[in-house]
Amino acid sequence: MPAGETVEREDALAGLPELVLFHAAHSTCSQKVRLCLAEKNLAYTSRILAIRRNEHLDPAYLAINPNGVIPTLTVNGESVIDSSVICEYLDEVYPLPNLSPPDAMGRARMRAWLRYLEEVPTAAIRIPSINALFVGLMNELGEGWEDVRRRTPLRGELYAKVGPQGFGRAETEASLQRLRATLDRVDAALQNGPWLLGPSFSLADIVLAPTLVRMEDLGLDAMWSDLPRVASWLRRLAERPSFAIAYFPGSRVTVATTDQLI
Numbered sequence: 084m085p086a087g088e089t090v091e092r093e094d095a096l097a098g099l100p101e102l103v104l105f106h107a108a109h110s111t112c113s114q115k116v117r118l119c120l121a122e123k124n125l126a127y128t129s130r131i132l133a134i135r136r137n138e139h140l141d142p143a144y145l146a147i148n149p150n151g152v153i154p155t156l157t158v159n160g161e162s163v164i165d166s167s168v169i170c171e172y173l174d175e176v177y178p179l180p181n182l183s184p185p186d187a188m189g190r191a192r193m194r195a196w197l198r199y200l201e202e203v204p205t206a207a208i209r210i211p212s213i214n215a216l217f218v219g220l221m222n223e224l225g226e227g228w229e230d231v232r233r234r235t236p237l238r239g240e241l242y243a244k245v246g247p248q249g250f251g252r253a254e255t256e257a258s259l260q261r262l263r264a265t266l267d268r269v270d271a272a273l274q275n276g277p278w279l280l281g282p283s284f285s286l287a288d289i290v291l292a293p294t295l296v297r298m299e300d301l302g303l304d305a306m307w308s309d310l311p312r313v314a315s316w317l318r319r320l321a322e323r324p325s326f327a328i329a330y331f332p333g334s335r336v337t338v339a340t341t342d343q344l345i
């Protein structure tokens with residue numbers, strides 16, 4: 084989707100605040116927000132940032148997102164940052180269809196999932212993603228990459244650990260273990276499915292989705308070959324109309340071989 088294009092959809096909310104999403108096709112955090120916007124059938128103006136050209140570290144972007152990461156949603160020019168926070172914001176302001184449980188205890192359970200998903204698998208998937216997809220670009224950038232590492236407000240420490248072949252074996256294996264632990268936890272929750280919180284699709288499913296899709300793209304789907312509930316959750320997710328909207332062409336990435344992961 085070209086930068087600046089407005090996502091044209093039936094929008095019963097015309098006249099409400101202008102939504103602008105700063106994002107990238109392949110960015111897993113952006114995909115969470117796009118899924119949420121699509122579930123709610125919300126129109127927005129799309130501003131694609133080229134991470135390759137460091138547009139996320141541009142002073143003008145840092146002024147709207149001081150963390151120097153994507154996505155950012157602006158609402159009449161005011162920023163909402165952090166993908167899960169953006170999803171919760173959207174669900175609060177545009178409650179139909181509702182993506183949160185109706186009761187406080189249910190919402191507490193959902194938020195516990197959101198925090199866990201951010202802390203464990205969302206962080207873990209960065210390691211094999213960088214190894215397989217981004218290390219080539221980092222090497223290609225050379226000195227330019229050093230500059231990114233110095234300028235990034237949040238990721239300097241993480242990027243200092245990336246060598247010319249990516250992360251080391253121990254770091255990569257630890258991240259795969261964290262992903263497997265997540266799959267086990269998801270599988271256990273899906274016993275009372277079909278969705279993470281039970282009968283209704285929620286923000287917890289949205290925040291989980293990009294990690295599993297990325298694992299699939301990296302050829303890591305064998306990690307749930309013994310967990311059929313996880314596989315059927317992913318199939319159900321892909322059948323939702325929001326999926327094709329959020330994952331427009333260019334959003335999925337593939338690697339030729341899992342050897343690239345380590």
Ligand SMILES: N[C@@H](CCC(=O)N[C@@H](CS)C(=O)NCC(=O)O)C(=O)O
Pocket residue numbers: 110111112113134139151152153154164165166167235238
């Ligand atoms: N907690 C943030 C994390 C956002 C994030 O890490 N975004 C990645 C793309 S998925 C990014 O901007 N990476 C650029 C970089 O690491 O320099 C969120 O959920 O919005």
